[in-house]
Amino acid sequence: MTRVTDAPGRPSDATVRRPHPLPKRPLRNAATVLIGRGARFLTRLRGGGTAFPGLIVEHLDRDFAARALAQLPYGVVVISGTNGKTTTTRVVTELLRGQGLAVFTNPSGSNYSRGVVSALLGRVDLLGRLDADVAVLELDEAHGVLFADAVPPRFALLLNVLRDQLDRFGEIDHTAELLQAIAARTTGAVVLNRDDRRIAAIAASLPHTPVRFFGVGASLAGRFPGDDEMHGREQQHQAVHDADVLLTAIDSARATFDFDGTSHAVDLRLRGSYNMVNAAAAIALVRAVLGDGVEDTELLRTLSAVTPAFGRGETIEVHGTAVELVLVKNPAGFRLAIQSFDAADCATVIAINDHDNDSRDVSWLWDVDFGSLRHPGVDLVTGTRAAEMALRLRYDDVPVAHVESDLRRALDRALALAGGRPLRIYCTYTAMLQLRRLLAAMTPLEGIDR
Amino acid sequence: MTDPIRIVHLYPRDMNIYGDHGNVLTLFRRLEWRGYRAEVHEVHRGDPLPISGDILVGGGGQDSGQVLVEADLLARGPELRAMADDGLPMLLVCGLYQMFGHVFRSGGGQVLEGIGVLDVETVAGADRLIGNVVARSAEFGDVIGYENHSGRTTLGPEAQPLARVSRGAGNNGSDGTEGARRDNVIGTYLHGALLPKNPSIADRLISVALERRLGSASLRELDESTTEAARRLAAARPR
Numbered sequence: 118m119t120r121v122t123d124a125p126g127r128p129s130d131a132t133v134r135r136p137h138p139l140p141k142r143p144l145r146n147a148a149t150v151l152i153g154r155g156a157r158f159l160t161r162l163r164g165g166g167t168a169f170p171g172l173i174v175e176h177l178d179r180d181f182a183a184r185a186l187a188q189l190p191y192g193v194v195v196i197s198g199t200n201g202k203t204t205t206t207r208v209v210t211e212l213l214r215g216q217g218l219a220v221f222t223n224p225s226g227s228n229y230s231r232g233v234v235s236a237l238l239g240r241v242d243l244l245g246r247l248d249a250d251v252a253v254l255e256l257d258e259a260h261g262v263l264f265a266d267a268v269p270p271r272f273a274l275l276l277n278v279l280r281d282q283l284d285r286f287g288e289i290d291h292t293a294e295l296l297q298a299i300a301a302r303t304t305g306a307v308v309l310n311r312d313d314r315r316i317a318a319i320a321a322s323l324p325h326t327p328v329r330f331f332g333v334g335a336s337l338a339g340r341f342p343g344d345d346e347m348h349g350r351e352q353q354h355q356a357v358h359d360a361d362v363l364l365t366a367i368d369s370a371r372a373t374f375d376f377d378g379t380s381h382a383v384d385l386r387l388r389g390s391y392n393m394v395n396a397a398a399a400i401a402l403v404r405a406v407l408g409d410g411v412e413d414t415e416l417l418r419t420l421s422a423v424t425p426a427f428g429r430g431e432t433i434e435v436h437g438t439a440v441e442l443v444l445v446k447n448p449a450g451f452r453l454a455i456q457s458f459d460a461a462d463c464a465t466v467i468a469i470n471d472h473d474n475d476s477r478d479v480s481w482l483w484d485v486d487f488g489s490l491r492h493p494g495v496d497l498v499t500g501t502r503a504a505e506m507a508l509r510l511r512y513d514d515v516p517v518a519h520v521e522s523d524l525r526r527a528l529d530r531a532l533a534l535a536g537g538r539p540l541r542i543y544c545t546y547t548a549m550l551q552l553r554r555l556l557a558a559m560t561p562l563e564g565i566d567r
Numbered sequence: 568m569t570d571p572i573r574i575v576h577l578y579p580r581d582m583n584i585y586g587d588h589g590n591v592l593t594l595f596r597r598l599e600w601r602g603y604r605a606e607v608h609e610v611h612r613g614d615p616l617p618i619s620g621d622i623l624v625g626g627g628g629q630d631s632g633q634v635l636v637e638a639d640l641l642a643r644g645p646e647l648r649a650m651a652d653d654g655l656p657m658l659l660v661c662g663l664y665q666m667f668g669h670v671f672r673s674g675g676g677q678v679l680e681g682i683g684v685l686d687v688e689t690v691a692g693a694d695r696l697i698g699n700v701v702a703r704s705a706e707f708g709d710v711i712g713y714e715n716h717s718g719r720t721t722l723g724p725e726a727q728p729l730a731r732v733s734r735g736a737g738n739n740g741s742d743g744t745e746g747a748r749r750d751n752v753i754g755t756y757l758h759g760a761l762l763p764k765n766p767s768i769a770d771r772l773i774s775v776a777l778e779r780r781l782g783s784a785s786l787r788e789l790d791e792s793t794t795e796a797a798r799r800l801a802a803a804r805p806r
């Protein structure tokens with residue numbers, strides 16, 4: 118896949134900055150939409166990414182997104198944080214649709230402002246009108262701030278701040294500042310994770326904005342260590358806020374959420390205990406958006422039907438083998454993923470790439486405890502840093518059957534050696550995208566542009 | 568039966584951002600694989616420092632972490648200097664490498680005092696030096712790691728460089744040195760983590776610890792095929 122910044126045929130500034138013949142908005146909207154769609158069409162033909170058309174429109178018409186989104190009756194909802202954005206955005210979108218709202222959302226993987234503009238181009242009419250009640254947008258921390266500057270969100274949901282790609286984003290304290298800036302630009306209500314020390318602290322900076330919290334019950338708190346709890350003792354974050362929605366119990370696929378004064382047990386199709394926390398966050402956000410208008414029975418019914426987002430515990434059936442892709446991108450997330458899934462009776466593969474969109478620095482692997490994979494061991498490690506991963510596992514005394522850095526050969530081999538067992542692949546971001554394309558060539562998949 | 572070899576991990580809660588746990592784990596396993604019992608002692612702010620440690624390891628932190636540990640570290644300065652003088656093996660990475668030097672001068676003219684275990688000083692740089700590093704050492708061979716720091720560190724006459732950079736920036740990006748040594752103390756900007764991919768350094772720290780404790784050390788060779796593959800790969804990755 119072509120990287121966005123290298124998109125072929127990207128026009129020079131001279132070609133895009135043409136004068137607008139008529140400054141009136143309807144025509145301007147129409148021009149923006151048409152040119153943007155043209156770029157979108159060309160990009161698709163060339164197999165390019167989703168950001169290029171958005172880039173063109175940003176040059177052409179800087180407040181196109183603001184105008185298109187300003188008309189929505191429920192406004193704009195921004196979801197940000199280090200881990201779980203994609204799954205949570207998917208859950209929120211489904212829950213709001215289940216409550217009867219028409220929802221505009223950005224496709225996963227385009228969690229930057231240009232990605233939103235590109236997605237908008239496909240959905241607005243020629244007058245720039247968006248036929249939706251609400252926009253639910255997944256944005257990374259830095260783009261979230263840029264976006265909120267242009268389009269102040271009505272609601273923001275901030276999930277967590279975890280160490281992630283330090284070589285790119287810098288320190289997590291800085292990441293927390295970015296999220297606080299998004300919260301400061303939010304006009305309606307902000308929903309915060311009360312169990313994440315840095316996220317919970319944002320509440321104090323919002324004297325005039327209603328704040329709601331989600332979290333996990335006391336009996337589950339030890340299951341979800343944050344970065345600070347991973348090192349050293351006694352630093353358990355003490356939750357000081359009452360939560361609007363609490364995840365209070367997990368029993369295999371069944372999660373119990375406390376809200377509205379009642380405990381609600383739901384069987385979920387989402388995999389992994391951390392996705393149950395994301396579900397709690399999503400419920401809290403939907404309750405903030407709809408207020409008294411939430412129909413709980415329908416909410417829970419919809420929630421039980423939500424399937425995992427791609428690469429986030431999604432299962433793909435290939436020639437009779439169930440292949441499960443679990444995205445891992447930072448130590449806390451990898452630890453949670455390993456704890457969340459049972460290693461028994463399945464073949465385990467770990468795919469670690471160190472490209473720009475993963476983390477070039479692979480130090481983070483040394484902060485993950487792989488001890489629970491010791492029995493029955495790891496079947497195969499792959500990716501550009503396969504050998505580093507094998508070394509990491511050696512120091513946790515985890516046996517590794519095969520090392521194959523090439524993802525294509527690794528996938529073929531893993532499918533062969535799975536021998537009917539389900540295949541679980543823990544993968545970094547670019548490894549996930551590549552594996553998904555390889556799997557798509559074997560079986561039809563959602564979300565792959567051809 | 569002798570007491571276990573004690574690995575002291577300094578400030579694991581506040582100074583831990585670059586996989587520094589991997590250094591402690593590597594020392595622990597390489598002792599264990601050779602039949603020695605090992606123990607990890609974590610030393611946090613405010614804890615008494617166990618004098619009976621055999622190896623001391625410290626890592627890098629965020630600015631906020633460095634601020635948190637500063638006063639505690641200064642209070643331990645005389646004790647840590649005495650331990651270094653006495654030959655205790657130590658590995659200090661990134662943030663604690665800087666703080667084990669004399670001084671850190673920030674961009675705003677602020678002067679942060681270090682504990683002076685190593686004869687080095689550091690000034691803040693305008694940009695960060697980031698990427699894969701290969702540096703050559705006569706004793707350890709190619710030292711392979713990853714750097715991510717804005718500080719520029721220069722060595723005084725009492726400090727020897729750990730290695731000469733053949734790829735990457737190292738101490739300051741200009742004089743070609745990486746890291747610093749004196750007695751059995753090693754300071755470095757390299758993480759990755761450092762010791763898993765550089766077992767010659769790990770075994771040197773272990774040998775010194777065993778000699779100090781038991782009077783002699785002969786370390787059984789370990790199968791390093793996995794290590795060699797990871798080293799070759801890391802050295803070949805784009806900067």
Ligand SMILES: [Zn+2]
Pocket residue numbers: 585627660661662713714715716756757758
């Ligand atoms: Zn470092």
